[in-house]
Amino acid sequence: MRKWIPLAAICLGAFMLLVDVSIVNVALPKMSADLNSSFTSLQWVVDIYALTLAALLMVCGSFGDRLGHRRLYLCGLVLFAAASLVCALAPDAATLITARAAQGVGGATMMTSTTALIAGAYQGRDRGAAFGVWGAVNGAAAAIGPVLGGLLTDQFGWRSIFLVNLPIAAVALAMTLGKGLRLPRPHAVEGRVDAAGALAFTVFAAALTYGLIESGSHGWGSTVVQVPLSGAAAALIVFAVVELRVRRPLLDLSLLRNRSFTGLLVGGLLMNAAAFAELTYTSLWLQQALGLSPLDAGLAVSPMAATAFVVALGTGRSLHRFPPQLPIGVGLLFIGTGTLLLTAVSATSGWSALLPGMLVTGVGVGLSTPTLMATALGSVAPQRAGMASGALNTSRQLGYALGIAVLGTIFQQHAHGHSARAAFAAGLHPVFLTAGVTGLVAGVLVLTAVRRPHTTALAHPVATSSAAGAPAGQADNIAR
Structure with missing residues (x-):
């Protein structure tokens, strides 16, 4: 059992940073009322975290290659915990947004190190089992985030969603500093960070x-x-x-000449914008227009993540039999279709109007995400796999951040009516429509641009650091 302590420490940190992507959504109305913040401030509370992750993933990977991923993981863990405490104590929206940005910095340093640490700690079957557990934890974080956020907000107030990170970080830190995470020191990459x-x-x-x-x-x-x-x-x-x-660039632009790789980058960006960005405004509708509690709002949006987790778990072993563009592209078409089903929401709708769209979208997320990273790694030369993984993770986080920004603008321009329910319905309809069309476009793009990889990277989806100083390869996850 002792050999699994490193995995437990890594999974605790990963769970914490991924839960914080979605745990905030259901607490936004309470935050807004308590801090007297504007709609734009609400967007930044969610967006600054994803934006910081997107902006720093590749450079943090380069630092990890030079300083050591264990050291970087520890630094990120401490920073994330400290920023969480500041979030919990924030007296105003500006302080909260700044602390969320610091959380994003800590999260980026942790995220770029997790798979490198797992790859260094385990070999053979143990490595496969470790990444299987790590992937399941990522999926569970996506499913649990809204419900946990609603439960904590209902029972203890919105500040508790940040305070809960402190004991988790303390346990992960103790396990990492103890005997659990003694990893071989990788060969340092020479040269300066870009x-x-x-x-x-x-x-x-x-x-x-x-x-x-x-x-x-x-x-x-x-x-x-x-x-x-x-x-x-x-x-x-x-x-x-x-x-x-x-x-030694962060991103070798010659990779963009590869049609499959570029298609996957754009597909990943559009997927996060289509599948997840609108959940921020859906949570506001559930609470501010329908009057649901934070817990009930979290439960209302959880079917998507839960379905994605079940589909990914049930189909993961069989998807390799198909050309990779099929599960990814078809999954994106499901995402687009499911989001378009959400346009059924009207001024008289209850939360159950979300259920068909959430379930269909969840199927799409479960089909597309398990194959996305492995296909991206397989579409480039093995020595570029680390750089490819960093680029894809960056594009997905950037898609989430930009999706929140674009859909927020659309929502504000259309949210008008004589009642809160009417105004929200008027704003959400074009939001869901835009997100749905985005998903369909992404699906068609992947189906036409991506081809089966010809390299051996698919057989080894966990890549080591490339000679160009790129981050270690990262397995995909559902949560973003």
């Missing part, structure tokens, strides 16, 4: 998200919107120039 590329990408992601969020309240022609969007375009150009010139 700091210029990391800074340019961070500015691009932050400026783009900020501009999209502010467009809802200020309009597209506002300087508050135009300046950050122009800055995002400039930062993206700088990032491309830097990556073409630096010796």
Whole structure:
């Protein structure tokens, strides 16, 4: 049993950071009332966490290759716990948003290290079993997050959703510092981290998200919107120039010539935007328009994650028999169809109107996510697998962040009516429609662009660090 202590420590940390992606949604109305915050502030409480993850995943992987993934995991764990405490004590929305950003930094350092630590701790059948448990924990975090958030908020207030991280982090820290996580020291990657590329990408992601969020309240022609969007375009150009010139780039842009890999990156980005971003506004509708408690709101949206977990668990062993673009592409079509079913929500609907769409979307998530990462790794040369995994995880987190921003703008522009129920229904209809069409487009894109990989990476979905200083390969998960 002692050999599984490292896995337990890693899974505790992974569970904590992934639960925090969804646990906040059902607590937003209580936060808003307590802190007297605006709708835009609510968006940032959710979005800043995903945005920070997206912006820092690749650079944190590079630091892990140079400093050691165990050390990076410990630093991330401590930072995440400290930021959680600040979140719980936040006196205003600005403090909460800042602390959520710090949580994202800690989460990025942990996320880039988990699979490298598992790969270093286990070999052979033990490694396969370890990644199976790790994947199940990721799926469970997605399913439990809304329910746990609702339960804690109902019983102890919204601040408890952050305080619960402290004992979990303490146990994981004790296990990691003890005898449990003695891992072989990997060969250090030489060379400097691509700091210029990391800074340019961070500015691009932050400026783009900020501009999209502010467009809802200020309009597209506002300087508050135009300046950050122009800055995002400039930062993206700088990032491309830097990556073409630096010796060890965060992302080798030549990978984008690979049609399958590019299709998977775009598909992953659109999948998170289509499947998960609208849940933020769905939770607001359930509580502010229907008057459900946080716990009941969490239970109302949990069928999607629960279905995804069951489908992924039941089909995971058989999906390898099919060309990988089929489960991914068909799964995305299910996601698009399920989200379109949510447009049935009207001013007179109850929570049960969500159930058909949630179940169909869950089937799509369960079909597409288990194969997505392995296919991305298999579509590139093995020595680029680490970089590919970092790029895909980044695209998925960025898709979630941008999805919240875009759908929030759409919601604000259409949420009008004589009652809260009417206003929410008017705002949610175009939100669900946009997300549904996005899922369908992503499905068609993957089915037409992605082909069966010809490399051996699919047989070894856990990649080690590449020579270019990329993060270690990461298994996929349902939660984002």
